Amino acid sequence: MSTQIPIIEPDRKVEKTSLIGKHVLRLDGESKVTGAVEYTDDLPFEGYYAEVIRSNVPHGEIVSISTEAAESIPGVIAVVTGEDLENADWISPYVGPAFRDQPVLAIGKVRYVGEPVAAVIAERPDIAAVASTEVVVKCKKLRSVTDVVKARKEDAPLLHESGDSAAIFEDLAMVHHSEEPNVAYAYELNVGDLEKGFEEADVVFEKNYATPMVQHVHLEPFVTIASYNAAKNSFKIVTGNQTPHFVRREVARIFGIPSSKVEVEVPQMGGAFGSKTYVRIEPLVAALSRAVKAPVKLRQTSSESFDTSVRDGTQTRVKTGVTHDGVIIAQEVEVIWDSGAYADISPRKVKKAGYTAPGAYDIPNVRVISKSTYTNKPPGVAYRGFGVAQTAWAVESHIDDVAREIGMDPVELRIRNITQDGGTYNGVGIGIHGAPQCLQAVVDEVDWFGTKLEQPSKKHIKKGRGIAVTLKTTITPSTSEAIVLLDADGSVNVITGGTEIGQGIITTLAQITADGLGIGIEYVNVNTPNTNSAPFNTSTTSSRSTFHLGNAILGAVDELKEQLVEFASEDLEIEKSDIIVEDGFVKTSVGNYSISEVVASHFVGGGGTLIGKGYFSTKEGRENRYESAFWMTGATYAEVSVDTRTGKYSIDKWVNSADCGKAIDPVRCEGQILGAAVQALGHTMSEEMVFESGQQVNKSLLDYKVPAIGDVPKESKIIIVESGDPNGPHGAKGVGESNTVTVPPAIGNAIRDACGARVRELPITPDKVLRGIEEASE
Amino acid sequence: MLPFKLFLPESFEEAIQLMKEHSAKPISGGTAVTTLIKERIFQPTAIVNLRKLERDHSYIREMDGEIQIGALTTLRTIETSEIVKRDLPVVADCISKIASIRIRNVATIGGNLAHADPDLDLPPVLAGLDAHIDIIGEEGERSKNIKEFIQGYYETDLKEGELIKSIRIPVSSDRKGIYLKHRALSEADWPCVGVAAFMDNSPGSIPEVFINSVADTPIMRIEGIEEIFSDGITSELIDKVGELASEQCDPIGDSRGSVWYKRKMAGEFTIRALREVTGVGESLI
């Protein structure tokens, strides 16, 4: 027996230290509150600064770009155009996760107002700014389309000639452009016999619903630093991006180098909400750095975020066949997505959101048609809710419309048709998802069936209430890996590709790690990713991180424990079966040892590191690897007062429920639920990118209004549902998006209930409500 | 942001000199100007920042029958001033509805009025109170009623090289008024329509109504109220004034509301404001 390990009295007290389900203060909280945290823009930088010159026509052929005047300004290093990149032998200048349809800088053609056409590189940001105004872009205007109906007409101007899959993701390997003009991708789902379903229905009801393009309004705009190392032909990229491994792969590909030559580091991010996914400005900044062989930084403004990535607008037609007693037997949903000039991830969005377009209901006969349409507008990308926010606006408003048609309580209709845990959805089996519990939770909380709202004494104020529920997939297939390093002093470093966007993943992963090893959270450091050391992670999107990275970490922790058992068995010369690792201790038949003691005594030379690796891939252990890894569900109850003389409404109370599977930290889950709801308040009340002749006219936060603190309902209740996901770490799953989906229709339904105005196009402005009231009274 | 020269004078005289020498634009809080510069809507070559004048020109003074406010006084200082809350509660209330506390902490009364944005909240209230703007220039000082000071779309009576030095607001316990701000998009937003109604306590007095956001200036006075109320004030007649407001305004449709809607709201809030100041008809607020 090794004499190095001090034997601890067998009766030494071992405290149970479960951290799961407890609130842990955010590990990065203080640095954020005090402003000490460093975002990409705060990092020390030496190099050149870039400024982008953008198209001011929605569709045009580039005739000429004169750069001489800008280049002659002292301090200007270079002006780079799309043509320069096209002619360079070191870059293949098109990118995109689904199709490679997007040029790093416009080549030959511009396809939307705001599209990057050229970039100035200068010694100082102010010089770059001045020089950018001296670059003159001449375009021959082409006919443009900004409307998804016109875009699909035979005579519509085509934005792209052809489109083949970029073949990066297996679920997108087969995507291609549709035959229909400007349709980037068309998805169709057929379940049962739709026509027969409509025939059997007592009532068939059909309506159109719409959502406008909106922007994520992440407070931290796009900032990227790229440093090309000519000697090594390699890049270091520091950027705010939710998919560092994708950035590495895509940058490596366009420069024709192995991904080991691209190091991508992602510091803390000031919000993203899906905007900073796949590649945004990284290929451009890398190309600029490659062009001048020096570090280049591009820091865009908030207004330029509107030029870079947006949420697709939608026009949705819903047709539902229902029996008199409220059984929905057939539903057809046609969603046309206004995806802007480049497809980005639209094909996946169109598929995934198309799949759940019928809402949380088990309907035997379904047809979904979901088409992503190119228009001369900024590119639609991922956005919290990944398309379901748009489809659910339609379907969850529609369910209320249908209920009214057949004279049934809208919640009753929902309860009758909601898909059950372990029931069927779109004709196939579905696992545990929690949708019925989420709905029930809000129904019970407000005693929906037992109470009636009291109307205010002021006659022009009318109160109403509404509910909406959702079912959403998460990105599948996907993979996450984790490395957990255990040092001889018992401290732990967690290395993953997960990014901290403000959602609190650093703390959640620390919590899972600390709990797994039974050590104090103060011993755990969770790193922000650097692709040189961090193992692969598909993305920090789709609320997947707690689930996937959490599982990967549990795997890594198990590996560490196995090694601890092995060491103890070797060093103490006892059977492995007599050893367990629990509560921070290696417990043996001869005594309990702290894990640091076991590590320290196993190695010599002043230390040693135990390496645990774990991974989670949705490929493993599941019958259908394409079925969503988990389901996100939630519900919202909203109670409004409408001023019937102005159309203005206030949300007096709301209740938001969401299924977390298991709340690793209930307070952070509440933060996600409320944050999702408040963000959706903007989509409900005010947010809309307004275009005139292809030009956005409210491209600034002065006129593009996001909710302010005064808009948040004063009476707010959050309900955490814990249905226990069979595959989640401790039963946990993602919770960041459900209420982004449910808030707008719940409020729309409440307004309809209050005053008769049914607004079917977001946002619900007082103007539209007042018109609705007048129409309803006609 | 494009580069420009920045000057920090210590007095109005120095500021005026610098403005002249460098064809420079003044800023105070900078809340209105910096966004325009950032968006490159306004590309100045030189800016004269009046910040250092705050030392001498941030004040709220009671003078005979008036309250005088220095041009560099922040909106937040005015809104929280005990004097203003006591003697000009409608001013304090109106300012508390502008933008956010963070903006009001830096925005100044001088900058606010010189900005002359047709959507500004405060000018209709100051018009109702008959406030005067004290102007300083190379030639000396002069004074102008707010109603003549703001002349059009972002246009004031200020000549080249002139600055606002202070504003004076008469205090009268006989005059009462109300400002109603209707926001369409967010509680922290600019007005969709804002209506100020004022009236003297004396018998037979006729209310005055000023509206922002529906014309090329923030002070649209409804004309013809005297005739309507010549035989007294009734709820029906107040509705008539509402119609007048809808007719007389000339709004631009935008995301805060269509022309149809803004006209309707100009009428509606005129009715609401008049019901409050006259005490006639049921309150709608």
Ligand SMILES: Cc1cc2nc3c(=O)[nH]c(=O)nc-3n(C[C@H](O)[C@H](O)[C@H](O)COP(=O)(O)OP(=O)(O)OC[C@H]3O[C@@H](n4cnc5c(N)ncnc54)[C@H](O)[C@@H]3O)c2cc1C
């Ligand atoms: C996010 C946001 C929201 C807002 N919301 C509202 C709102 O809801 N309601 C509302 O009424 N307003 C609103 N505003 C406008 C705000 O009231 C003005 O920006 C502010 O009052 C201007 O004051 P300032 O001192 O910052 O002016 P500055 O930006 O410094 O200057 C404004 C103008 O005045 C000139 N100027 C400045 N000082 C003087 C002086 N002493 N003499 C002569 N000219 C001078 C400048 O040259 C410039 O033309 C909002 C502004 C922002 C940024």
